[in-house]
Amino acid sequence: MFGFLSSKPIVLFSGIATASGAAILTKEYFQGTKFKDPIRADGKVVIVTGANTGIGKETARELASRGAHVYMACRDMKRCNEARDDIMLDTKNSNVYCKKCDLASFESIKNFVKEFKAAEKNLDILINNAGVMRCPRKLTKEGIEMQIGVNHFGHFLLTTLLLDLLKKSAPSRIVNVSSLAHAKGKIKIDDLNSEKHYDPAEAYNQSKLANILFTRGLAKRLEDTQVTVNALHPGIVTTELGRHMSIYSSFLGKLFVQPILWPFMKTESSGAQTTLYVALSPELDKTTGKYFSDCELKQPVDEALDEKIIEWLWKVSEKWVKLDKIPSAS
Numbered sequence: 001m002f003g004f005l006s007s008k009p010i011v012l013f014s015g016i017a018t019a020s021g022a023a024i025l026t027k028e029y030f031q032g033t034k035f036k037d038p039i040r041a042d043g044k045v046v047i048v049t050g051a052n053t054g055i056g057k058e059t060a061r062e063l064a065s066r067g068a069h070v071y072m073a074c075r076d077m078k079r080c081n082e083a084r085d086d087i088m089l090d091t092k093n094s095n096v097y098c099k100k101c102d103l104a105s106f107e108s109i110k111n112f113v114k115e116f117k118a119a120e121k122n123l124d125i126l127i128n129n130a131g132v133m134r135c136p137r138k139l140t141k142e143g144i145e146m147q148i149g150v151n152h153f154g155h156f157l158l159t160t161l162l163l164d165l166l167k168k169s170a171p172s173r174i175v176n177v178s179s180l181a182h183a184k185g186k187i188k189i190d191d192l193n194s195e196k197h198y199d200p201a202e203a204y205n206q207s208k209l210a211n212i213l214f215t216r217g218l219a220k221r222l223e224d225t226q227v228t229v230n231a232l233h234p235g236i237v238t239t240e241l242g243r244h245m246s247i248y249s250s251f252l253g254k255l256f257v258q259p260i261l262w263p264f265m266k267t268e269s270s271g272a273q274t275t276l277y278v279a280l281s282p283e284l285d286k287t288t289g290k291y292f293s294d295c296e297l298k299q300p301v302d303e304a305l306d307e308k309i310i311e312w313l314w315k316v317s318e319k320w321v322k323l324d325k326i327p328s329a330s
């Protein structure tokens with residue numbers, strides 16, 4: 001008798017079910033490859049920068065669940081402690097530590113390294129994960145444009161100050177989280193600091209290309225040390241990284257754009273898979289200076305292989321972080 005009433009809701013309901021079923025299937029398809037090797041990391045000492053949220057947090061969680069001693073290097077200690085509590089509860093690993101490290105301040109980075117070295121004699125894996133994405137123009141403590149400042153210079157200094165421990169702990173690994181955005185990046189030789197012109201996406205892309213150039217520059221310098229360094233693209237991930245992207249954070253974005261993009265975005269834990277693969281896989285014991293995406297070796301763009309730019313950026317970086325004034329740098 002009320003059949004005419006129920007038919008429409010049923011059609012609507014099955015329409016929604018089909019659409020969400022398709023979205024879930026699509027999402028699984030686009031999640032990419034999982035790192036399936038159950039390899040343990042018991043007792044390995046690991047640093048993950050930017051570990052309080054997003055892929056960094058999932059990377060820290062996975063490593064903790066495999067038995068590593070994980071140092072979460074973060075700017076915001078309150079959020080770091082919350083994330084650590086969550087990871088400890090989840091993994092039952094009590095060797096998870098928060099240490100303050102603001103990558104937008106050379107002083108904070110040096111303090112972090114000092115404290116870390118007082119606590120640990122080894123470092124097996126350094127994961128340079130923290131990143132700033134497409135923010136309005138801001139400067140680091142030292143006056144460097146924020147995106148290249150944190151994504152590149154901060155990690156350059158951190159890595160350099162930890163090289164002695166990494167060498168002592170060899171075989172050890174440095175993992176640099178870059179992005180596919182490197183492909184559109186240009187190193188602005190005459191305006192590296194974006195003083196003449198600032199475009200958030202351009203500065204972000206530049207900083208991600210810098211990550212890959214540095215990975216190669218460092219790999220060359222670390223030949224014969226059994227310290228490997230590789231870069232990777234984690235996939236587009238639904239994290240807070242996108243919080244500066246206007247479509248994503250606007251009200252309309254939340255209503256319309258996020259649901260449409262959702263099937264194609266990686267979740268945080270799937271975004272961590274390539275990082276885990278590059279950090280742990282025994283297949284990669286001897287692999288260095290390479291670039292990965294979706295747990296596979298990929299070719300970066302030609303500009304990332306340009307020796308002249310690699311060396312130019314290296315020299316500028318040494319100068320800007322004033323390496324010659326840091327006694328512990330070797």
Ligand SMILES: *[C@@H]1O[C@H](CO)[C@@H](O)[C@H](O)[C@H]1NC(C)=O
Binds near residue numbers: 152155159218219
């Ligand atoms: C990646 O690699 C080198 C280590 O070479 C480091 O100096 C550079 O700043 C790192 N960048 C990041 C965050 O990936």
Ligand SMILES: *[C@@H]1O[C@H](CO)[C@@H](O)[C@H](O)[C@H]1NC(C)=O
Binds near residue numbers: 184205
């Ligand atoms: C930055 O990279 C993204 C992703 O590859 C690309 O869509 C965008 O056009 C690039 N922007 C600039 C200004 O280079």
